[in-house]
Amino acid sequence: MATEEILEIRWHARGGQGAVTAAKTLAEMSLTQDMFFQAFPEYGPERMGAPIQCFNRLSKERISTYCGVTNPQIVVVVDPTLLDVVDVTTGLTEYGTLLVNSPENPSEIRKRMNIEGRKIYTVDATHISFDALGRFMPNIPMLGALLKITGLISKDEATNYLKESFGKKFPQKVVDRNIVALERAFEEVKGE
Amino acid sequence: MALLESKTVALVGNDAVAEAMRQVNPDVVAAYPITPQTDIVQTFSAMAADGLVKTELVNVESEHSAMSACIGAAASGARVMTATCSQGLALMWELLYIASGLRLPIVMPNVNRALSAPINIHCDHGDSMGARDSGWIQLFSENAQEAYDNIIQAVRISEHPDVYLPVMVLLDGFIISHAVDRMDLMEDEKVRNFIGERSEPYTMLDSKNPTCVGPFDGLYGYFFEFKRQQEEAMKNSFQVIQDVGKEFEKISGRSYGLFQTLGMEDAEFVVIAQGSGAGTIRHQVECMRSSGIPVGMIKLRSFRPFPAKQLVELLSGVKAVAVFDRSDTFAGGMGGPVFIELRSSFYEQEKKPLITNYIYGLGGRDLSIALVKQAMQEIHEMASSGRVKQMVNYLGLKE
Numbered sequence: 001m002a003t004e005e006i007l008e009i010r011w012h013a014r015g016g017q018g019a020v021t022a023a024k025t026l027a028e029m030s031l032t033q034d035m036f037f038q039a040f041p042e043y044g045p046e047r048m049g050a051p052i053q054c055f056n057r058l059s060k061e062r063i064s065t066y067c068g069v070t071n072p073q074i075v076v077v078v079d080p081t082l083l084d085v086v087d088v089t090t091g092l093t094e095y096g097t098l099l100v101n102s103p104e105n106p107s108e109i110r111k112r113m114n115i116e117g118r119k120i121y122t123v124d125a126t127h128i129s130f131d132a133l134g135r136f137m138p139n140i141p142m143l144g145a146l147l148k149i150t151g152l153i154s155k156d157e158a159t160n161y162l163k164e165s166f167g168k169k170f171p172q173k174v175v176d177r178n179i180v181a182l183e184r185a186f187e188e189v190k191g192e
Numbered sequence: 193m194a195l196l197e198s199k200t201v202a203l204v205g206n207d208a209v210a211e212a213m214r215q216v217n218p219d220v221v222a223a224y225p226i227t228p229q230t231d232i233v234q235t236f237s238a239m240a241a242d243g244l245v246k247t248e249l250v251n252v253e254s255e256h257s258a259m260s261a262c263i264g265a266a267a268s269g270a271r272v273m274t275a276t277c278s279q280g281l282a283l284m285w286e287l288l289y290i291a292s293g294l295r296l297p298i299v300m301p302n303v304n305r306a307l308s309a310p311i312n313i314h315c316d317h318g319d320s321m322g323a324r325d326s327g328w329i330q331l332f333s334e335n336a337q338e339a340y341d342n343i344i345q346a347v348r349i350s351e352h353p354d355v356y357l358p359v360m361v362l363l364d365g366f367i368i369s370h371a372v373d374r375m376d377l378m379e380d381e382k383v384r385n386f387i388g389e390r391s392e393p394y395t396m397l398d399s400k401n402p403t404c405v406g407p408f409d410g411l412y413g414y415f416f417e418f419k420r421q422q423e424e425a426m427k428n429s430f431q432v433i434q435d436v437g438k439e440f441e442k443i444s445g446r447s448y449g450l451f452q453t454l455g456m457e458d459a460e461f462v463v464i465a466q467g468s469g470a471g472t473i474r475h476q477v478e479c480m481r482s483s484g485i486p487v488g489m490i491k492l493r494s495f496r497p498f499p500a501k502q503l504v505e506l507l508s509g510v511k512a513v514a515v516f517d518r519s520d521t522f523a524g525g526m527g528g529p530v531f532i533e534l535r536s537s538f539y540e541q542e543k544k545p546l547i548t549n550y551i552y553g554l555g556g557r558d559l560s561i562a563l564v565k566q567a568m569q570e571i572h573e574m575a576s577s578g579r580v581k582q583m584v585n586y587l588g589l590k591e
Binding site for chain 1: 368372471559
């Protein structure tokens with residue numbers, strides 16, 4: 001099958017912010033839609049706080065490419081401080097989408113980063129995670145915003161999945177708080 | 193799918209392997225963790241601790257001890273597994289030959305990783321290729337599904353009375369071991385019925401029929417005959433690998449043989465690859481075929497035994513063949529191990545294709561679509577011009 005039919009996503013985060021978990025959760029959620037998927041980290045030793053990348057491929061057809069993602073259609077920036085450290089738009093396709101964890105409006109990010117074309121979305125995942133979880137863990141709100149802008153799965157389906165999947169691993173309180181974070185990001189993400 | 197009662201899941205390759213091991217439920221597992229195989233041992237250890245298997249898990253202090261413990265356990269009649277990669281496989285070296293020489297059916301996933309130096313934890317096939325003459329059957333897997341399927345089949349292949357050889361199941365480090373992929377798991381009962389009970393011609397624990405395992409053979413003994421019989425067992429395994437593959441298809445819907453082909457009915461030039469690289473290459477082959485380019489491919493599953501006869505039959509009529517190797521032999525210009533085997537297979541043939549070698553992906557260097565396209569273009573030109581520009585090519589070097 002042609003590459004165009006595979007949605008490729010690159011996540012930028014720092015070690016310990018849960019981006020790999022978010023990418024894996026996205027893969028698992030896409031299974032509920034009977035899609036094919038891959039989720040893989042940039043392979044190497046994980047260091048807390050160091051810039052990391054991870055990747056997704058999503059498709060309605062079987063995926064047989066096992067190479068790195070070089071031209072993603074979507075880039076997700078989980079940690080806003082990375083915008084000054086990493087060139088997050090590298091390889092982003094012409095009509096691609098940039099989703100940033102930021103309290104700023106998309107137009108401000110566009111101006112500051114001097115980005116032409118492409119869609120830019122922002123969501124204040126840091127704020128949401130402090131409100132909902134009481135600490136900085138922006139992965140699930142970023143996943144919520146990503147699901148909203150891709151329309152991959154509905155808010156209800158996503159929360160149901162979290163209830164079932166996180167419910168097996170975490171106490172009910174943690175599950176509920178993550179669901180709040182996910183729902184808020186669904187509502188608050190804005191783009192241009 | 194419902195008919196086959198399988199369960200579709202999202203798993204990383206290492207967890208797929210651990211799940212296959214849980215279903216096989218071996219009597220003994222002795223293993224030592226090493227990146228990128230660690231999760232196999234970790235996940236399986238958790239399964240053993242949770243009582244999901246009846247396996248006696250032996251925590252050893254090295255891979256040398258892991259294989260030693262496996263040999264002892266297998267010789268006593270137990271169904272035995274371990275897992276390793278790279279430096280760990282290298283540390284097992286002398287024991288690999290003992291396992292195959294004693295004709296012990298041990299199944300070992302090896303998560304392909306480069307051998308140092310320079311220190312590198314990423315994928316290439318240099319580790320298992322070094323063990324190509326150790327008398328182990330070696331089966332490559334493209335993805336998590338194939339790794340899972342290969343392990344289940346490996347139990348049957350290694351324990352077949354015509355074979356009795358240890359089997360290495362190969363999967364690409366990180367690219368497959370650490371990536372979440374979609375795959376189907378079979379029901380426990382179906383796997384258990386498929387593998388059955390371990391058959392054993394001799395066991396050390398049968399006091400009425402005592403046997404001696406691994407004694408000194410002396411100068412006037414039968415060492416030579418043992419080795420010749422190992423080769424015969426390897427020859428027998430061609431049929432057994434195919435038979436087990438056919439039987440596996442009946443319960444899984446997924447077919448396995450010595451290799452898998454694509455577009456061979458009308459191909460003018462053909463690419464041969466193994467492991468995850470074969471998946472990326474197949475993507476490009478499919479793209480090219482949809483634009484009418486007569487390209488075919490062979491994904492080699494069984495490197496040991498090497499299916500020379502079948503490959504020669506398939507390829508003698510094509511114009512050009514390119515072999516992709518994820519390791520080198522450092523023979524001074526002979527190319528990678530798969531290339532050397534295939535090229536040598538054609539020696540007796542009057543009709544043979546042009547043949548070239550691409551060495552790629554050492555130490556985890558990415559085999560990108562762009563690199564595959566570049567190689568494909570060169571091979572297409574080679575087929576059209578009837579001339580091999582360069583016999584051994586290094587694909588994707590920075591220098």
